Amino acid sequence: MDALREVAFPLILLAFMLVGLLGVILPILPGLVMIWAAALVYGLVMGFEGSGIALFALLTVLMLIGSVVDNVLMGGSARRSGASWVAVGVALLGALVGSLLWPPLGGLLLALIGIFAVEYLRLRDWRKALDSTRGxxxxxxxxxxxRALIALLMIGLWLVWWLAR
Structure with missing residues (x-):
């Protein structure tokens, strides 16, 4: 029974984390949250002794950063391409609504349509609107x-936690 708990259980969690990594690359699943949740389950079952608390805290911070980094990078890139703050806000709202209505591609699709529409209405120049959309x-x-790099770092930190036991 100890071998099951010490080896098989962590390997099942690792497989779950790798599915989470796939979810980061293909926006089908909340990949970083899946990786974090697997680490949480590991800590609850195996214990948070030793460096477990510090590593889990670091995993939590990485998950939170990774969960907002896409909004920052997308909005910042659009702003550098000339988009207005209103267009960026509409794109973020479109991403949220689209993600709820038509996952996994609806969020990206509505964000792109939203930023193009607002910038076209604002500038009356489809080329400039397209530049913002491209941004x-x-x-x-x-x-x-x-996010993929953060996911790999999270999995690596969890492996350190597991193997240090």
Whole structure:
């Protein structure tokens, strides 16, 4: 029974974390939250003794940062491309609504449509509106890269926690 608890259980959690990593790359699942939740389950079952508390706290901070980094990167990239704050706000609202109505692609689709529409109405220039839309899309790409790196770091930290037991 100890082998099951010491090896099989963590391997099942690792598999769950790898599915979470896939969810970071393909926006189907809340990947960082899945990785964090698996670490929480590990801590609750195996205990938070030793460095477990500090590592779990670090995992929590990384999950929170990773959960907002996409909004910051997308909005910042759109602003650098000339988008107004109103357009960025509409894009973020569109991302939220689209994610709820048509996951996984609805959020990105409504964000892109929203920023293009607001910028076109504001500037009456479809090329400039398209530049802002492209900026949002570039920010989205960078967000995937950063979130994937955060996910890998989270999994690595959890592996340190598991193997240090």
């Amino acid at each position: 949002l899309a570039v920010g989205c790409g960078w967000a995937v890269v950063v």
